[in-house]
Amino acid sequence: xxxxxxxxxxxFIPYKIVMAxxxxxxxxxxxxxxTYDCLDKPNLTYEQKIEMxxxxxxxxxxxxxxxxxxxxxxxxxxxxxxLQCYRYDTKPDNYVISTLCxxxxxxxxxTTAMVEYGGYPCNRGDVFEMELMKSLNGKDxxxxxxxxxxxxxxxxxxxxxxxGNNSTFTGVSIVMATQIGDVDNGNCS
Amino acid sequence: MFQDMNRVITRGKKYKFDVNTxxxxxxxxxxxxxxxxxVRRCNxxxxxxxxxxxxxxxxxxxxxxxxxxxxxxxxxxxxxxxGSVTLIIQGNEQTHxxxxxxxxxxxKKPYKYVAINNYMQNDYVTNxxxxxxxxCDLDVIQPxxxxxxxIANRHSYNYGINIIQDNTEQFNGxxxxxxxxxxxxDNIVDRNVVWESNxxxxxxxxxxxxxxxxxxxxAQIKAYIEGNPSVYxxxxxxxxxxxxxxxxxxxxxxxxxxxxxxxxxxxxxxxKNNVAQTDVVTYTTSGADKSKYTLTQNGNEFTLVGLGxxxxxxxxxxxxxxxxxxxxxxxxxxx
Numbered sequence: 374x375x376x377x378x379x380x381x382x383x384x385f386i387p388y389k390i391v392m393a394x395x396x397x398x399x400x401x402x403x404x405x406x407x408t409y410d411c412l413d414k415p416n417l418t419y420e421q422k423i424e425m426x427x428x429x430x431x432x433x434x435x436x437x438x439x440x441x442x443x444x445x446x447x448x449x450x451x452x453x454x455x456l457q458c459y460r461y462d463t464k465p466d467n468y469v470i471s472t473l474c475x476x477x478x479x480x481x482x483x484t485t486a487m488v489e490y491g492g493y494p495c496n497r498g499d500v501f502e503m504e505l506m507k508s509l510n511g512k513d514x515x516x517x518x519x520x521x522x523x524x525x526x527x528x529x530x531x532x533x534x535x536x537g538n539n540s541t542f543t544g545v546s547i548v549m550a551t552q553i554g555d556v557d558n559g560n561c562s
Numbered sequence: 563m564f565q566d567m568n569r570v571i572t573r574g575k576k577y578k579f580d581v582n583t584x585x586x587x588x589x590x591x592x593x594x595x596x597x598x599x600x601v602r603r604c605n606x607x608x609x610x611x612x613x614x615x616x617x618x619x620x621x622x623x624x625x626x627x628x629x630x631x632x633x634x635x636x637x638x639x640x641x642x643x644x645g646s647v648t649l650i651i652q653g654n655e656q657t658h659x660x661x662x663x664x665x666x667x668x669x670k671k672p673y674k675y676v677a678i679n680n681y682m683q684n685d686y687v688t689n690x691x692x693x694x695x696x697x698c699d700l701d702v703i704q705p706x707x708x709x710x711x712x713i714a715n716r717h718s719y720n721y722g723i724n725i726i727q728d729n730t731e732q733f734n735g736x737x738x739x740x741x742x743x744x745x746x747x748d749n750i751v752d753r754n755v756v757w758e759s760n761x762x763x764x765x766x767x768x769x770x771x772x773x774x775x776x777x778x779x780x781a782q783i784k785a786y787i788e789g790n791p792s793v794y795x796x797x798x799x800x801x802x803x804x805x806x807x808x809x810x811x812x813x814x815x816x817x818x819x820x821x822x823x824x825x826x827x828x829x830x831x832x833x834k835n836n837v838a839q840t841d842v843v844t845y846t847t848s849g850a851d852k853s854k855y856t857l858t859q860n861g862n863e864f865t866l867v868g869l870g871x872x873x874x875x876x877x878x879x880x881x882x883x884x885x886x887x888x889x890x891x892x893x894x895x896x897x
Contacts, residue, residue, distance in 0.1 A: 392896060419823060428897045432704060432715045435663055447663040448676055 376556035377468050382515040383553060387441040387458055389514040390475065394439075394458075395422040400504040403497060404438045404454045407485040412500075443478070452482025452541065454497070461548055462529055470517060470554040474529045477505060478536055480544035498545035502532060505547060516553035526550045564597040571599050572684055574652045574692025576622065583622040585652060585693070608651060608666050609713045615753065616721030616746075617790035618713060621657060624650040625668060645700035647673060653680070653691045660694075665701060665714035672707060672714055673698035720747050721793045723755070725785055726812055727836055729798040731805050732773055738836045740769040740797060742785045743815045750815045754788035762801065775801045808835055811843070811880055811887040819892040820855070820868040827865050832882040843882045850876040854893050871895045 394400055398416045404425060406414045427437035434440070435447040443459045461476035479501045488497045511519045524530050527550035537543040564571070575586045584601040604622035612619055626648040634641050649666070651657050664675045679695035703709065708716035726741040744753045759765040760782045762775030773781050779801045786794035810833045817826045832839040843862050850872040857878070858865045866876075872893040879888040 388895065388897075423821070423897050426897045430705075432665065432706070432718060433663060447674075450662050 378465070378471055378553065379555045380471070380553060381555040383460075383473070383555075386473070386475070386515050386551070386553075387460070390458055390509065390512075390520070391426060391439060391441065393512050393514065394456075394505070394508050395426075397504055397508040400501065400508060401425070403488065403501050403504065404456055407452055407454055407482060409485075409487055409489055409494075411488055412490060443476070449542070452485050454479070454481040454485075456480075462527070464527070466552070469556060470552055472527050472550055472552050473516070474527050474548050474550045475520070477547045477549070478544060479505075479547070480537055480542050483537070483541055483543050486543060498534060498543075502545055502547055509549060514551060516551050516555075518552055520549050520551040522547075522549050526552070564599075566597060569597050571597065572692055573682075574654075574684075575599075576604075576652060577601060585622070585624060585650065587650075587693070602650070606668050607712075608649065608668075609711070610660070610664060610666060611713065611716055611719045612656075612789065613719055615787050615789035616719050616793055618716070619656050621651055621654075626650065642702060643700050645673075647698050647700075649673075649675070649696040649698050651694050651696065653694045657694055658691070660696070665704075665707075666698065667707060667709065667712040667714045670709050670712065672701040672703055674701040718747075721745070721753075721787060721790065723785060723787055723793050723795050724816075725783075725795045725797045726814055727797060727833070728810060729800075730808055730836060731800045731802045732835070733803065733805060734773055734775065734777070734801055736773045738771055740765075740771060740783060740785070741814060742769065742795070744787060748818050750817070755785050756788050756791075757783065757785050759783045763799065771799075773799060773801055777801055777803050805835060809833065809883070809885050810836075811882055811885040813880065813887060813889060816889060817866070817891055818889075819894050820866055821894045822868045822870050822896040824868050825865060826868075827863060829863050830880045830882075830887075831862055832885060841882050843880050845878055845880045848877045848879075849874050849890070850893050866891070868893050 399412055401417045401422050402411050402414055405417055425438040427434055427440050434445050435449055438453065438455055440457045441459060443457055457478040459476060460473060462474040463471055465471045479498060481497050486497050487494050488500055490500045506522060509520050510522045514520045522530055529548050530550050532545055532547040534545050536546045571589050573586050573589060577584045583604040585604055586599045587602045588600040602624050604624055606623055606625050608621050608623040610619055630646045632645050634644055662675055666673050675696045675698050677697040680691050682691060682693060684690045684692050706715050706717040722745045724743050742755050744751055757765045757767055757769055762779040763771050763773050763781035763783055765771040765783050771783055775781055781799045781801060782796055784794055784796045811830065812833055813828060813830050815828055820826050830843045832841045847857060854870045854872040855876055856867045875890040875892050877888060877890050879886060
């Protein structure tokens, strides 16, 4: 009897993505500190990194920096940086394998858009995109193969600037893809 | 209108007549040859949880007459009710701590505070703002709301306090020390604790007590979170002539869960008549697979490290002499 894709590892992929991201100290500092010299600030402790993640349905979403959903329903009162990481698109290639796209929306205050990197003033979104690629491009996050920034895997892969509210917040949105083909029980190991 | 021309009146001051509270909306004494204020009756009560103590704060308030912007919000995939109301409330120590996104429930309808007029200072010296105007938008009910009592997100802030030692017996004049742990949503937290006792004991603010009653009296010692007396624990100590040795194995603090990559340390101590002993404690583990945690012992101090999620909790049984105590700890993911 033919085996069909059960998507059993699907729910665990965002968790594994975030766990890979928080291993990157520079990326965490870009999120945590909204100053120009954020990369010169002290590395975050493990507890500080975990506390940035909204995960237990706390009503005060505005207190967090990392979300595994596409909507942050509280108004922002300060120019903090936020990362929204969520499944953006799913396309079945066949009955066994599907291609999943994950979107990373990195938002930051318009007046905190620059950081010093390598001695030069750089756009915070550019530095973030670089650090994200270092951590995730080619990363095994479950499923088949790796998470990739690869147009040949999905034509949705790419990044664009200009998310935000055209006023106090701006940002960059990045889409990466991976494949999934679970024909037996999966778990998050 | 007041008879006394020199009466001190300020915007935001509350007055109570019969069962109603009235809030001073405007002082008009500067324009008039008599002492007069304009007041509005508080038509509702704003309730919210003090996140530091779990206490419910209640403040009489005025909800303005007009509910504006009531058109349902139709956008993309879901329609929600629209509505905006102005909440007028006294500016005091509690209300000045309110932050945007704070939610309130009025007559089973939830609102979220989105904007504030907090700049109408009474004077240029103290810069005090005695009256606040909050713009609140109609929100959706959330699972942790206490709709019946009109307290938003009430069930998200669960505080508990536990006096580690159990009820016991002791003789008159005995001096001992009680320990307490405060939990917020099952996590051990550091909060100020107030100690009180009845007439048969004295207790200091760090839990040291002395029994002063007579044989047969029951000394009651109570500990509660400062600012929230409704969260408390009481231990009874019966004053006796002679005592049988009482043993207790005490785990401090008691963890019920540990997250991946988190390190929890705790001590297990044998107490004899509420006095700590130095006897070594042994332990056995069962339940969760050993690949999901590490547990090490140094004297009677234990260090537990979570290595990953387990659907089977870790059970640890501690033994010292004839005393045993067990705890179950959930092994959770990193977040």
